[in-house]
Amino acid sequence: MKYSKLHLSIAVTCLALLCSFANIYAQQVNKEDSLTIRKIYDKALLNGKSYDWLDYLSNNIGGRLSGSLEAEKAVRYTEAELKKLGLDKVWLQPVMVPKWTRGVKEYAYIETAPGITSTTNICALGGSVPTPSGGLKAHVVEVQNFEDLAQLGREAIEGKIVFYNRPMQANLIRTFEAYGGCVNQRYAGAMEAAKYGAVGVVVRSMNLRNDDFPHTGSMSYGDTPADLRIPACAISTNGADYLSSALKLKPDLKFYFKQSCKTYPDVQSYNVIGEITGTTYPNRYMIVGGHLDSWDLGDGSHDDGAGCVQSMEVLRLFKEIGYKPKHSIRVVLFMNEENGLRGGRKYAEEARLKNEQHVFALESDAGGFTPRGFSFDTDKENFAQIESWKNLFEPYLIHSFTMGGSGADIGPLKDGSIVLAGLRPDSQRYFDYHHAENDTFDAVNKRELELGAATMASLVYLMDKYGTRNELKEIKK
Amino acid sequence: MKYSKLHLSIAVTCLALLCSFANIYAQQVNKEDSLTIRKIYDKALLNGKSYDWLDYLSNNIGGRLSGSLEAEKAVRYTEAELKKLGLDKVWLQPVMVPKWTRGVKEYAYIETAPGITSTTNICALGGSVPTPSGGLKAHVVEVQNFEDLAQLGREAIEGKIVFYNRPMQANLIRTFEAYGGCVNQRYAGAMEAAKYGAVGVVVRSMNLRNDDFPHTGSMSYGDTPADLRIPACAISTNGADYLSSALKLKPDLKFYFKQSCKTYPDVQSYNVIGEITGTTYPNRYMIVGGHLDSWDLGDGSHDDGAGCVQSMEVLRLFKEIGYKPKHSIRVVLFMNEENGLRGGRKYAEEARLKNEQHVFALESDAGGFTPRGFSFDTDKENFAQIESWKNLFEPYLIHSFTMGGSGADIGPLKDGSIVLAGLRPDSQRYFDYHHAENDTFDAVNKRELELGAATMASLVYLMDKYGTRNELKEIKK
Numbered sequence: 001m002k003y004s005k006l007h008l009s010i011a012v013t014c015l016a017l018l019c020s021f022a023n024i025y026a027q028q029v030n031k032e033d034s035l036t037i038r039k040i041y042d043k044a045l046l047n048g049k050s051y052d053w054l055d056y057l058s059n060n061i062g063g064r065l066s067g068s069l070e071a072e073k074a075v076r077y078t079e080a081e082l083k084k085l086g087l088d089k090v091w092l093q094p095v096m097v098p099k100w101t102r103g104v105k106e107y108a109y110i111e112t113a114p115g116i117t118s119t120t121n122i123c124a125l126g127g128s129v130p131t132p133s134g135g136l137k138a139h140v141v142e143v144q145n146f147e148d149l150a151q152l153g154r155e156a157i158e159g160k161i162v163f164y165n166r167p168m169q170a171n172l173i174r175t176f177e178a179y180g181g182c183v184n185q186r187y188a189g190a191m192e193a194a195k196y197g198a199v200g201v202v203v204r205s206m207n208l209r210n211d212d213f214p215h216t217g218s219m220s221y222g223d224t225p226a227d228l229r230i231p232a233c234a235i236s237t238n239g240a241d242y243l244s245s246a247l248k249l250k251p252d253l254k255f256y257f258k259q260s261c262k263t264y265p266d267v268q269s270y271n272v273i274g275e276i277t278g279t280t281y282p283n284r285y286m287i288v289g290g291h292l293d294s295w296d297l298g299d300g301s302h303d304d305g306a307g308c309v310q311s312m313e314v315l316r317l318f319k320e321i322g323y324k325p326k327h328s329i330r331v332v333l334f335m336n337e338e339n340g341l342r343g344g345r346k347y348a349e350e351a352r353l354k355n356e357q358h359v360f361a362l363e364s365d366a367g368g369f370t371p372r373g374f375s376f377d378t379d380k381e382n383f384a385q386i387e388s389w390k391n392l393f394e395p396y397l398i399h400s401f402t403m404g405g406s407g408a409d410i411g412p413l414k415d416g417s418i419v420l421a422g423l424r425p426d427s428q429r430y431f432d433y434h435h436a437e438n439d440t441f442d443a444v445n446k447r448e449l450e451l452g453a454a455t456m457a458s459l460v461y462l463m464d465k466y467g468t469r470n471e472l473k474e475i476k477k
Numbered sequence: 478m479k480y481s482k483l484h485l486s487i488a489v490t491c492l493a494l495l496c497s498f499a500n501i502y503a504q505q506v507n508k509e510d511s512l513t514i515r516k517i518y519d520k521a522l523l524n525g526k527s528y529d530w531l532d533y534l535s536n537n538i539g540g541r542l543s544g545s546l547e548a549e550k551a552v553r554y555t556e557a558e559l560k561k562l563g564l565d566k567v568w569l570q571p572v573m574v575p576k577w578t579r580g581v582k583e584y585a586y587i588e589t590a591p592g593i594t595s596t597t598n599i600c601a602l603g604g605s606v607p608t609p610s611g612g613l614k615a616h617v618v619e620v621q622n623f624e625d626l627a628q629l630g631r632e633a634i635e636g637k638i639v640f641y642n643r644p645m646q647a648n649l650i651r652t653f654e655a656y657g658g659c660v661n662q663r664y665a666g667a668m669e670a671a672k673y674g675a676v677g678v679v680v681r682s683m684n685l686r687n688d689d690f691p692h693t694g695s696m697s698y699g700d701t702p703a704d705l706r707i708p709a710c711a712i713s714t715n716g717a718d719y720l721s722s723a724l725k726l727k728p729d730l731k732f733y734f735k736q737s738c739k740t741y742p743d744v745q746s747y748n749v750i751g752e753i754t755g756t757t758y759p760n761r762y763m764i765v766g767g768h769l770d771s772w773d774l775g776d777g778s779h780d781d782g783a784g785c786v787q788s789m790e791v792l793r794l795f796k797e798i799g800y801k802p803k804h805s806i807r808v809v810l811f812m813n814e815e816n817g818l819r820g821g822r823k824y825a826e827e828a829r830l831k832n833e834q835h836v837f838a839l840e841s842d843a844g845g846f847t848p849r850g851f852s853f854d855t856d857k858e859n860f861a862q863i864e865s866w867k868n869l870f871e872p873y874l875i876h877s878f879t880m881g882g883s884g885a886d887i888g889p890l891k892d893g894s895i896v897l898a899g900l901r902p903d904s905q906r907y908f909d910y911h912h913a914e915n916d917t918f919d920a921v922n923k924r925e926l927e928l929g930a931a932t933m934a935s936l937v938y939l940m941d942k943y944g945t946r947n948e949l950k951e952i953k954k
Contacts, residue, residue, distance in 0.1 A: 041648060041650070045647045170522045170523055170924070171519045173518070173873050209923065370905050395650065396650050397849065397877065399876035400874065400876065428922060428925050428928070432922070445686075445905060446686065447647070447685060447905045448905050
């Protein structure tokens with residue numbers, strides 16, 4: 001008993017000594033790091049370039065749907081801007097992308113009695129088929145989810161328009177969780193309703209705010225045969241509330257909508273890539289990126305112009321403060337996140353073909369709002385290392401380091417070894433703008449955008465300097 | 478040696494046991510608390526009232542400068558709304574306030590050569606004297622600070638307009654620090670310039686963004702004799718940059734401005750107060766508040782309509798979840814924070830006269846943005862207790878608990894025992910709107926406002942339930 005206690009006490013003493021050495025070491029490390037990080041934030045806030053780039057992308061180019069002229073312009077513009085930064089390499093990585101066009105502006109109304117109509121704001125969901133050229137008019141059945149469809153059955157649904165009206169849950173603090181709880185009605189709503197003979201689908205916009213903007217987004221018909229595919233649109237939250245209350249008073253009302261969207265054969269596009277080649281490990285890659293494509297309704301300023309310019313800014317900041325990374329650091333502006341993820345898949349595919357060892361990837365695709373932290377897709381050991389840097393981020397009010405998702409475009413790089421991360425900005429306003437006409441430059445605050453870029457650069461700096469835990473293990477081998 | 482190690486090991490074991498008991502206790506306490514706090518956030522986000530109240534204050538009443546009709550309307554409105562909540566008491570506390578009016582819209586231009594003018598956006602600073610009725614035109618001397626005045630001396634300044642152009646420091650993460658580093662040029666600029674014979678003062682707006690809105694705010698002449706007081710105005714950040722660059726090209730340019738503001742004798746106004754009387758300690762008070770007055774240019778939505786409606790919401794949330802506080806909880810809507818602090822002083826004065834023991838006060842006066850935490854004006858012991866609640870706030874992304882300021886209106890309550898606190902929302906956008914025409918309802922996000930109210934209610938709940946450390950000490954006595 002005494003012996004074991006003695007052992008314990010020796011262990012405690014050793015641990016204490018170890019801790020105090022570790023502490024001194026940590027403090028020294030931290031001083032240099034905290035000075036570098038201070039420099040990064042200073043440059044981003046006093047002399048940043050991200051806001052100007054976003055201004056151009058938003059106001060001179062605009063919405064950049066895959067396969068559009070705007071997407072092509074954005075590729076050329078960002079390539080040219082990266083070339084001005086004095087990186088070691090800048091190139092375009094070819095990738096075939098889907099081409100879907102919205103056509104003329106959609107039109108819809110609610111007819112409560114013959115000839116008594118009120119127009120309402122809709123937009124086609126990305127990938128939807130068009131309505132017949134004269135539009136589509138039918139009775140409406142309102143549901144909350146797919147279970148409701150099953151319960152109602154074909155009898156109640158056939159020949160009607162299904163109206164999915166499940167709202168985002170406002171009491172979830174993380175708005176992406178509220179989005180996750182609703183988005184299946186947008187993505188798979190048409191495919192599911194078609195099984196019961198529905199002729200069209202109207203989906204409540206994924207928006208926590210009551211306003212008049214319809215929010216588009218991707219949808220899929222799965223393996224529904226072409227002749228059974230039904231048109232799908234989103235209705236604004238105000239419109240959805242109106243339609244729902246009108247249905248309570250007039251269950252026999254009809255909904256009319258007309259959209260002329262169309263899918264074309266795939267077209268050539270590109271990921272835009274820039275690289276600072278590493279001094280010590282030129283063949284190990286750390287990447288930082290966002291997606292260059294966007295939906296077409298607004299200017300894609302938050303989604304994901306912000307992520308692109310922040311990622312470009314990371315490399316620019318390294319050049320400006322004269323930091324020469326050990327690893328090769330790449331900025332990757334992915335094409336086609338919104339309706340295909342072809343760019344993300346292509347990048348991962350080529351990295352594998354060329355045997356490029358990717359050790360870390362960071363994506364910004366949650367809006368240009370005040371950064372709050374990061375989420376990581378990695379193991380406990382790597383996460384613990386990252387958490388040990390928390391105090392370096394504290395002066396910049398970056399507090400949230402969590403395990404969880406990273407980013408759609410970098411997902412295909414996942415291989416059990418790479419550390420994946422996503423910037424996590426404040427999410428409260430994100431879905432006010434997401435995929436809607438009001439996702440424009442004026443909705444982005446310069447400081448918030450710049451703080452995000454500096455926060456990303458700081459993490460990449462630390463990852464580069466200390467390496468991932470997986471790299472350390474490799475070196476030991 | 479062995480003996481002391483044995484002692485150590487026993488101590489360690491005891492400590493471990495103690496910790497594990499404390500841990501179990503903490504977990505039980507926390508479970509009940511975390512359920513209550515969850516309820517508070519749910520109600521605020523799903524059924525909140527703060528946004529509707531703010532809508533009325535902003536859009537039906539508007540800017541509420543002390544002594545104005547709008548301020549009077551706001552007193553009546555909030556009193557009536559508090560009465561609807563079923564509180565135990567609602568009353569008005571009379572307080573005499575200053576009355577300053579802006580008069581007709583100010584007008585200014587830069588004259589680079591005789592007859593060659595460009596207009597620029599200005600507004601009178603609160604408390605300024607008017608210009609002569611025909612306006613004031615003079616040469617301009619640009620300075621960064623009061624030291625520049627001393628260096629230039631009377632010779633260079635006499636008969637001229639002093640243009641203070643020190644910008645807010647963009648690389649400070651906490652924007653209130655950047656404000657603190659600049660605001661003396663607004664508050665004391667006229668008083669200092671008058672000492673050197675200046676005839677007027679133009680101050681760069683306290684705004685981190687480049688735009689066209691001039692930002693007003695309080696200024697003081699100190700003990701400058703009435704006949705030596707010179708008019709002072711704010712110029713927008715874009716205007717300031719323009720004027721500065723024009724001065725570089727044409728040092729002899731003249732600046733013209735005209736304002737007809739006026740100070741009247743003090744008038745009667747009120748603090749608006751509502752109370753839920755405590756079940757256990759009815760004679761101990763915890764207060765939560767904001768200031769009901771605002772500047773006149775915008776609608777005072779962020780400053781401080783948001784703080785008022787959040788404070789009202791705290792008491793409404795307690796009623797809605799059926800929480801009966803031990804202490805008497807008061808909401809206090811202070812009058813005249815902006816240009817006098819008379820309401821805050823009056824409240825503290827009466828509390829002392831009536832021997833009301835105030836143990837905790839929380840103010841929200843930093844905008845209706847996403848809450849990040851609180852700052853506290855208290856001692857280490859109380860702060861440690863509050864920090865022990867951090868994990869309860871973590872699910873709501875409230876991470877920042879710091880020592881520091883609290884709020885201007887509750888400051889006069891400070892007595893060495895009361896715990897003072899201020900809500901700390903994200904501050905990045907605050908000075909885009911502060912004291913300017915664009916501080917309007919549309920700049921406030923419903924969720925962000927509601928999260929602030931819930932965060933405040935949660936802290937008041939914990940303070941009420943566990944009491945301050947100072948109360949505990951008193952009980953022990």
